[in-house]
């Protein structure tokens with residue numbers, strides 16, 4: 001296979017020349033050169049033009065686009081065009097259209113109007129993909145396959161009869177018998193027992209709460225169904241063009257699709273990122289860290305970001321000058337080897353005509369948006385040789401589990417204030433503030449190379465996870481987990497005999513009762529000694545905790561469980577396992593993360609002023625590239641480690657310290 005990222009930071013964006021007359025294409029080539037674009041994502045929504053009638057294909061326009069890109073030394077990130085089927089297809093195959101949980105069949109007229117389990121959709125998509133792959137297999141422009149687009153972004157689940165039949169097959173593969181399914185789902189409750197497979201349905205709308213096991217399995221099944229759509233195309237591409245890497249664009253922490261399960265099937269992870277202007281730096285960084293973590297640190301591609309405003313918020317302010325650049329560098333800083341936009345030229349018509357583009361409706365290079373994109377393009381070209389292929393390195397892992405996410409947010413959970421990704425972010429934010437590198441991993445991942453593992457809300461313990469965590473702590477690791485952990489098994493069945501189930505031995509505690517608080521209920525954690533000495537407000541949740549070998553660091557101040565443990569630590573083998581029985585204040589979590597990093601001998605990349613983000617990427621030759629991002633509105637001076645550095649953006653040699661302007665960045669290579 002070709003190197004996913006040859007020694008070039010990929011730069012460009014979605015390019016839709018089919019929306020424009022061909023004289024505009026020539027102007028696009030001139031402007032792409034000006035902006036140092038080296039890759040264009042094409043053909044993403046071209047199915048209707050490629051196949052205007054059933055089995056009548058026309059590729060002449062795409063031929064000309066591919067040839068033009070090759071002539072201009074611009075790589076094609078060639079999409080398979082299957083994300084929006086032509087309108088004639090839903091007329092010919094009405095069952096191809098997806099059905100909502102309420103039973104409404106959706107229409108064409110926007111995009112993504114297909115049932116993931118539609119045999120007709122998969123067959124038609126496969127045929128198109130085969131023809132594309134055969135036609136362009138040896139085309140010099142083809143460098144990357146872009147399968148479909150943003151799987152599940154509008155239709156993450158379909159409830160039609162085809163899906164019902166496919167769900168039953170999926171369940172038959174998961175459970176060896178209907179009896180096993182009945183046990184897993186707990187169907188003795190509410191007289192839900194199944195005596196025949198044909199009675200098993202998707203969790204369609206019903207009088208009240210659907211069975212939680214059924215709901216959970218349907219989320220697994222739908223993520224797998226979308227994956228099967230991807231694989232249907234990817235298998236054809238691998239067969240015909242085994243040398244060309246394959247990707248599909250993810251959407252950050254997107255709940256309906258288990259990206260950990262998908263990642264092994266992609267050659268390159270790519271991500272679409274559209275943070276609002278109000279999203280703080282740590283909150284964009286966590287998504288970047290998730291992306292590099294999905295394939296064990298392999299560099300990823302930022303497939304889409306907006307040059308300025310988007311079109312789908314209630315109001316869509318510009319990205320202020322400098323923000324696009326800083327966010328682009330933040331992706332590089334966290335492991336990206338490519339920065340791309342949606343889109344190259346702003347559409348004249350259609351639902352996204354007010355979404356910003358590198359070439360605005362003005363149609364020329366004489367404006368802020370184009371010029372900032374051109375500046376970035378020139379900088380990335382300059383950085384390429386020194387950055388491409390280098391990797392981030394973390395000693396801290398936050399555990400994240402999509403299946404846990406689905407289970408914990410079942411609508412009838414103990415508190416509708418529990419939001420899994422929000423909890424993960426709550427613990428990530430202080431680590432980011434400390435400039436500590438973080439990976440996000442599944443709970444059954446190999447934790448050998450980590451010193452500190454944080455596992456918020458580990459409600460579901462899938463097989464092997466308790467042992468994995470015990471092994472990690474036993475050999476000297478520091479683990480922190482929180483309230484409402486260790487509650488259920490992989491089938492969402494409660495672990496009997498006392499919470500936190502299989503984590504009880506590791507944590508050295510027993511939770512007698514958990515207490516989900518209303519918004520006006522609060523408490524305090526009192527810590528009477530040690531580095532966290534103080535009284536901290538806490539919210540959301542309380543628990544009645546008994547010590548079984550652990551030591552209480554902090555206790556609840558109020559309510560009937562006043563003086564009961566709220567923060568505990570348990571020596572287990574060579575390491576320690578911490579437990580937080582409530583939602584501590586940001587101040588407490590910041591202090592706790594600092595303390596745990598110290599105990600685990602995890603150091604910040606560098607000590608820098610507040611508002612400066614610093615990361616490092618390590619090259620294959622062992623040399624370190626430092627990224628400094630000034631997220632503040634004033635210049636900051638940063639002290640450097642001993643030694644000399646090359647400032648890669650201006651070629652100057654620096655040592656001891658560096659000043660970084662407001663909203664500016666610096667990239668230093670250790671000499």
Ligand SMILES: [Zn+2]
Pocket residue numbers: 098099115116117118158159160161162163164
């Ligand atoms: Zn369906």
